[in-house]
Amino acid sequence: MNLFLHGLTPTIYLGDTIYEPERGERYDVILTNPPFGTKGANQVPDRDDFTIDTSNKQLNFVQHCMNILKPGGRAAMVLPDNCLFEDKAGEVFEILMQDCNLHTILRLPRGTFTPYSQGVKANVVFFQKGLPTEHVWIYDARANVPGVTKKSRPLTREHFREFEAAYGADPAGRSPRTDAGPEGRFRRFHISEIKERGYKLDITWLKDESLEDADELPEPDALASEAIAELEAAVDGLREVLAMVETNGNSEL
Structure with a gap:
């Protein structure tokens, strides 16, 4: 709808991005977020182009976008906090980061998606396909910033x-940058530091x-939404473990 409103004529396909084979098309730029909803939850896609087997739809969508980028293509993906560290995020x-330069992560302010999903804490992950990651720059636009209402x-x-x-100015993240230090909002982390963390990207400083200010605490409904999101993430992780146990048990029969 946004494309139509801005005078663009999009090509729209009806289908399932994660659980159906991709169409073989490649793109120069991808601006997106993972799909919402419960369809296909707890199912591992049968896709030969996915290197990591997981039932986490958000991580599968990351794999999908990485695969459909052209060499040199750029992506900016909105991902919730838990997608940076849970399940098989590190893998x-x-x-x-072996196939792409994941050069920047933007931690979005609390309440960015108010009033739709006000309890969801999210990030924008920027990467370019074709070169391995050497450094990851993280900008914290959340800490000590009043929440969005x-x-x-x-x-x-x-x-x-x-x-x-x-x-x-460089959309590929190659402009000169300055590490603002431990008291600043913009920090650079070498790939060796990322590797030590198991490639999990929930880095804060x-x-x-x-x-700590009661006046700045999120509204009760936002806190409830955040708690629900975290509980759902925990349940997804437990289901992943259960699926692995069942698979291993069946293989031993």
């Missing part, structure tokens, strides 16, 4: 002015003082 991002503090372009300046 998926290890493969991605529908009326009193709506999300605006101003939330991202400093990030845009730090990111630089700023103490969020705003969470």
Whole structure:
């Protein structure tokens, strides 16, 4: 709908991005987020082009996008916090960082998706296909930033002015950048540091003082939504373990 409203004529396919074979098309730029909903939950896709077997739809979508990029193609993906560390995230991002330059992660402000999914904490992950990752730059636009609300503090372009300046003009993330140090918002992490963490990308360094201020705490419904999201992520992880146990048990019969 957004494409039509902006005068673009898109090609739209009806199908399942994760569980159906991809169409063989390759793209220069991908701007996207993982699909929502429960269809196919807890099922491992039967896809030869997926290196890591997992029932986590978000991680499978990362694999899908990595595969359909052209060499030199760029992607920016919105991913929830738990996608950076849970399940088989480390394995998926290890493969991605071997084939792509995952150069930047933007930690979005709390409440970015208010009023739709206000409890979801999310990030934008930027990568380019064709060169391995040497450094990952992380910009924290969340710590000590008042949470976004529908009326009193709506999300605006101003939330991202400093990030845009730090990111630089090169869309592939190759502009000169400066590590702001442990008290700053923009930090650089060498691939060796990422490897030590098992390629999991939930890296933080700023103490969020705003969470100690009762006036800055998220609204109760936002806290409830966040708790639900974390519980659902935990349940998905347990289901993954159960599926592995059942598979191993059947193979021993």
